[in-house]
Amino acid sequence: MSRVVVMNASLSGPARSDRDLWHAVGAGSEAAFRELFVLYSGLVYNYCFRRTASWSSAEDAAQATFAALWRRAVGGKIDELRLESARPILLAIALGECNNVNRSRRRQLRLVDRIGGAPGGAADNTAAWVEAETTMQTIRQAMSVLPQHQRDVVELVAWSGLSMTEAAATLNISVGTVKSRLSRARSRLANTPVVSLLGESR
Numbered sequence: 001m002s003r004v005v006v007m008n009a010s011l012s013g014p015a016r017s018d019r020d021l022w023h024a025v026g027a028g029s030e031a032a033f034r035e036l037f038v039l040y041s042g043l044v045y046n047y048c049f050r051r052t053a054s055w056s057s058a059e060d061a062a063q064a065t066f067a068a069l070w071r072r073a074v075g076g077k078i079d080e081l082r083l084e085s086a087r088p089i090l091l092a093i094a095l096g097e098c099n100n101v102n103r104s105r106r107r108q109l110r111l112v113d114r115i116g117g118a119p120g121g122a123a124d125n126t127a128a129w130v131e132a133e134t135t136m137q138t139i140r141q142a143m144s145v146l147p148q149h150q151r152d153v154v155e156l157v158a159w160s161g162l163s164m165t166e167a168a169a170t171l172n173i174s175v176g177t178v179k180s181r182l183s184r185a186r187s188r189l190a191n192t193p194v195v196s197l198l199g200e201s202r
Contacts, residue, residue, distance in 0.1 A: 010114050018081065018084060018085050022078075025070075025078065028073060031181055037066055040086065044062045045059070046099075047155065047156075047160045048098050050155055050159050053136040053139075060101050061098045061101045065093045065094040068097065069093060087168045091170050132197075144191075146185050147189060150188070153167060153171070153178055153181040154182065156170055164178045
């Protein structure tokens with residue numbers, strides 16, 4: 001899987017708007033790409049972790065998200081920024097990359113089950129990381145009662161902090177549909193501890 005590592009990004013000078021940065025990225029500016037990465041890599045990574053419940057899988061998906069963006073920019077196929085924020089498009093790309101990572105992980109686990117044993121790799125996670133993964137797996141299990149389209153809205157609005165308009169743009173649906181899906185999800189989870197994570201509609 002392609003991996004993008006961006007370091008020593010320069011943030012000197014006045015901050016540029018997402019629209020200016022996006023236009024520059026589309027024109028092939030590496031400096032604008034680095035600036036966009038610095039701004040949103042944390043958001044993308046956290047979103048990927050919530051969708052995968054795995055730190056390593058989240059890292060792969062987040063890196064793949066920015067790699068995909070850069071490939072599109074270099075190929076002249078970058079999507080138009082319809083809102084003032086780049087968050088909806090970035091998380092739309094991340095959603096697809098998370099699905100790819102989750103499918104790959106499921107295939108790996110099925111293979112491990114067939115041949116026996118556990119996947120290799122260094123045990124370099126701290127106890128806190130393991131606890132966080134376990135907690136997220138528990139939360140995702142509790143949310144499994146929801147249809148996928150409702151979980152998608154919860155992940156964007158309640159967990160990633162997107163506005164209703166941004167979530168609608170990410171999922172390519174109407175704002176009204178976002179509101180109704182979030183309302184149904186909240187009602188479905190009303191008697192579970194997970195409902196406290198949904199917050200209030202915005």
